[in-house]
Amino acid sequence: MRESGNPSGRRLIGTDLPFTGDATEVRAVLEAFKEILETLPDLSLAIAGFRDRSLRVPIWHLVEDLGLQGYVALYPYFDTLRDFPRFKSDCDFWIEREHLGATFSAQTLLDGVQNCTGVHRRALFFTMVHPGKNEGNSRLMRMWLDYIRSTGCRIHLVHYRYDRSAVTSAMRRRAQVEYDLYREINVESPLVGLNRSGSNIDVDDWTGPEVVEAVSELTQTFAYDYAVVNYGFSSAVFERVHAYTRKILLTHDVFADRNARMLQQGFKASGWASVEPQGEVTASERSDIVVAIQKDEQRMLAEMLPKNTDIRLICPVLEARTVDPRARTDKLRIGFFGSPNGVNQSNLLDYIDALLERPGVPERVEIVLAGGLCKDINRHIPQDKLDSVSASLFGEVSLLDEFFRECDIVVNPERGGTGIKIKSLETMAHGMPLLSTIAGASGLDSHSRFHNAPDVPSLAELTEEIVRDDNLLDMVRRDTIDAYESYKSLHRGGLAEIFGRGNDVELAACLITCGTPATRDNKIALNEVVNLDEDSMDLSLLEDFARPIEIADAANAAADLRAKTRELKYMLTVYQERDIAQDRGGAPAQALARMNTKFDAKLLLISMATPRSIRRLAKRGRHAIETPWQQHFFKYPWKFSEWRAMRRLQRRLQSDPKTKQRILDHLH
Known part of the structure; x- marks a missing residue:
């Protein structure tokens, strides 16, 4: 420039x-x-x-x-x-x-x-892996998105639908509400996702012309301050981003010869994205900043990229959360969680095999499995081996807290790869004892022997030590907490160097809608209820919350909110009488109860329902406010859409200061 x-x-x-x-x-x-x-x-x-x-x-x-x-x-x-x-x-x-x-x-x-009035800061965020999924790379993206939004940037999220079969309608709806613009681009190019075990692809093989053209349309319409692209093999979209936009490549991993390296590390097959080495150079030359997420990866990139490449080390940092230790039993409950990919399944099988080789150990352990790997696990691990270690399937988890409460310790028998291991990071952030190989704790800078097992058999040996001396469990917990505190102090502030300081004001409220879509009109109207600035209210939760199938999504949304804020003053929910009818009346109440237990927050219910309905929910432990115009709303439950009803509520509050004061007094 x-x-x-x-x-x-x-x-x-x-x-x-x-x-x-x-x-x-x-x-x-x-x-x-x-x-x-x-x-x-x-x-x-x-x-x-x-x-x-x-x-x-x-x-x-x-x-x-x-x-x-x-x-x-x-x-x-x-x-x-x-x-x-x-x-x-x-x-x-x-x-x-x-x-x-x-x-x-x-x-x-x-x-x-x-x-500096009227300044609109915008960030374009491009990914072919949806950030709403419950996987490590998606959780890393959500950390970035949450931080960028906290700086006041408007976020335009572009999802290239490589993983469309794994993206639920709830994820899509949440993205539509949470981000200022959400654009989905269907994959049309036959090369996208195509590779074979041990081989490389060209850096642009997985980026079709359809998505480059879509990004070009956006950059012709909006002037972006930042463009964040996930993965070097998606960097071709930078070719349509203007020179005044700071281009940031979030690498996630080193993909030069990745498949060959995975095979050398002992994996039976590796056929995902892997680029020829010049491809890493091409991706970096398109970028203004290349972001590595752990030190070894930063070193590898520095060795292969031009000397003038701006390589930043920005390690993900999660807010620390505490899970109380479970009561000890005669068996050590070992947790392992992960997405349904071959690496996780192969690592788990190797760890079980290593445990079975240690006499007396299998009878004294129970392995608790969680995440997408539980699906079709018998296709990868024989049932008799699972039975030999008393394996139980926790399934998909919306809140890791719930899974961790069922475990004494969590293991990560990772054998290789690069990038930071989010499962290890999340375990440490929750204060859970972590037992890991060197590869599983790569980038976490821990010197504890419990985080540095040379290989999977050595990890099984450490497990046996803890089985035979449960006092070691407290030592592992202390080492894990100390290691994470050191990690946090070392790696805070990396994102601020690029995007500026985030807003220090904590999130004050979130809005849940039951059975009706969350809209920005609701948000504006509800500001009148609690006198909040619009930016301090979260509108990113759920639609159709009354349906039982969505309760798990509610818990997941609660976890996301807890990660964003240390203190949530209150939650707001809007529902209608038809959403708490007799046949399914328990569903929203149960979900709200689960949500409320996750926060030190008062729950304000604003209803287009009858006082009887509110009392029924209040008896179940919810905070409820009976407003004098509820009956007025209920006369027309099918004629007014929710936003019109909330507009009426807004006007009524403006003309009824006594009731507004009652609500505020209740909250405070």
Whole structure:
């Protein structure tokens, strides 16, 4: 990037406007800029613009006519902008396209420059693995998305539907509500997902033209401050991201010759994404920042990438959560959880085999399994081996807390690979005793012998030690807690260096809707109930919450919220009488009860229902407010959509300060 047209010492205003027709928008910006130069002579202006075939006026003529040579630099482009003096996030002010209109003037521009008003920070987040899934890579993405959102960025999430069969309708609905824009791109290219065991692919084989074109449409419409792409083999989308956007590659792993390395580490097959080494270089050259998530991976990337590559080490950090130790029994309950991939299943089988080789140990352990690997587990591990270690299947878990409460210790018999092992990180963050191989604790910087077993047989040997001396369990727990505290203190702040500081204000409330969609109109109306700023209310939970099938999703949403905030002041729920009918009346009440147990929060129920219904829920332990207009709403339960009802509630609260005060008094 160069500083052409931006003399040293001058503050820079940037913008990206279409060069079309009579260049009306460009003319308006130039005229306003000339006028404010009289007040702020230290400014310069950089204008990027898509050069449309309809352009009838040389833009530079407009600059000359206003005498702005030396103050203005033009950066026209035909497809993608390749050069700009600064990143958008580093400009002193950015003129958004939505600023321009009948109300745009020199005064509005001056106010914007002086007070930074009307600034819209946007982040494009691209992934072919949906961030809503209960898998390690998805959880890492959610950490990033939550942090970026906390900085005030508007998030545009693009999901390239490689994993569409594993994405539920609830995940999609939540993404539609949670992010400012959610775009799904269907996979049309036959190469996407295609590889064979031990082989490499070209870095762009898994990125079809359909998704590059879709990203191009977005960048022609929105000026992004940041573009985050997950995985180097998706980096081709950077080719359609403009030069003023800071491009961040979240690697997750080192994919150069990955399949060959996995086979060398003892895996029987490895046929997922693996690129030829030059592909890693190509991906880095498209990026402004390459992010490694653990030290060994950072070292590997530094050895293979050009010396001037900006490689950042940003390790994921989870908020510490405590799970109380379970009562000891005569058997050691060993937990293992993971997604249904061949690596997890192979590691688990090796660990069971290693335990079976140690006399007297299988009879004194129980293995508790959780996550997607429980599905069809008998296709990978014989039932007699599972029975020999008294294996029980916990299944998919919405809250890891529930799973951890059933375990004395958690193991990670990982044999290799790169990237950080999220399952180990989550175990440590919960304060659970962790027993791991060196590979399973890679990047966690623990010096405990319980986290550094050289191989799976050595891990089984450590397990036997604990079986024969249960006092060691407390030692493992202390080592795990100490290791995680050290890890947290070492790796906090990495995201802030890129995106700026997050909002320190804790999330104050979340909104749950029962049986009806969560909408931003509800959010605005409910602000009147609790006097909250809209940004402090979470609207990302559920639709159709009254259905029993969604209760597990409610618990999962509770876990997500707990990860976002240390203190939740209260939860709000909106429901209608038909959602708590006799046949299924227990479902929402039970789900709400489970939600409320996860928070030190009061639960405010605002109902389009009858007082009788509220009393029925209140008897089950929920906080309820009976408002005098409930009966008024219930007269028309089928005629008004929820948002209209909430608008009525908003107006009634404005004219009924006594009731509003009752609600606030109850909350406080």
